[in-house]
Amino acid sequence: MHTFIEKLKVERFARIYSEEDSLLVGKGGYISPDPTLWEDVLLSISLQKPVLLKGPAGSGKTKLAESVSAYFRQPMHSINCSVDLDAESLLGFKTIVQKDGETVIEFVEGPVVKAMKEGHLLYIDEINMAKAETLPILHSVLDYRRMLTNPFTGEVIQAHPHFNVLSAINEGYIGTAPMNEALKNRFISYSIPYLAGEQLRGLWEQAFPDAPHALKELMYNLAEDLKLQVQHGLLSEEAASIRSLLDATELAQYIEPIRAIRYAIAEKLDDVGERELVMELAKTWVK
Ligand SMILES: Nc1ncnc2c1ncn2[C@@H]1O[C@H](COP(=O)(O)OP(=O)(O)O)[C@@H](O)[C@H]1O
Ligand SMILES: [Mg+2]
Structure with a gap:
């Protein structure tokens, strides 16, 4: 393993998470189909580059993402894309709560906001199943800016240095649209084959x-x-x-x-x- 990756692993291992966040650390166990794939994915993560895993159903994409989470002992939040995915399911939503006898509006953070702030991993599964209008919200999160202006609160969020994104796509699968170019452009892409x-x-x-x-x-x-x-x-x-x-x-x-x-x-x-x-x-x- 490259010493650069090892160094970041040590840094991430030193972090202490709440009990709840610890439950979000993946189990690991991915077997790399060739000698370099696994390390090359870890390198992208170490360089803060979003990773896109392209491969057929059951080729181990989720297992690979879970194994990255396990390798860095870093909690991971998952989003399953569908046509119903909207900004609120990514970023969070406002809700009314009672505090000291008063009614106040609070924002409940969604997976993107949480992962950005805490420096967790974000796994976006079947990213090409989402509606074309939904994902541009993530463009500034996924490029060198690593930031987001939350449209619901106006808050400007700069991602924690450990924050990163892994996405998965089953290319050519019936019912999926091809992935939007501007979005695809932001990822380092890896083909994930079946093991042999x-x-x-x-x-x-x-x-x-x-x-x-x-x-x-x-x-x-x-x-x-x-x-x-x-x-x-x-x-x-x-x-x-x-x-x-x-x-x-x-x-x-x-x-x-x-x-x-x-x-x-x-x-x-x-x-x-x-x-x-x-x-x-x-x-x-x-x-
Ligand atoms: N390369 C691999 N290493 C370890 N397990 C694998 C691998 N490929 C497939 N699997 C196993 O196959 C099953 C499906 O993998 P999964 O990650 O859910 O696939 P995908 O997300 O690509 O649909 C899991 O039980 C997983 O452990
Ligand atoms: Mg999967």
């Missing part, structure tokens, strides 16, 4: 240390097969989702693997032909 080969094996060992070896091999082989079919264009990308494969492995500790694969992988696919292909592939590995 020995690392994929390692993930199964990490997730199910006590599961039967044969079951882990079965799921590992199926994972490689599914990925190949995705590359050939015969299956949609979700078919090779590691999340689904891990779910199948978990179920298969209690029921026949073939049923587990059906429920956790095949049934999620919209296309009948794809569902059948998954089951055909599965049958070649189940003894």
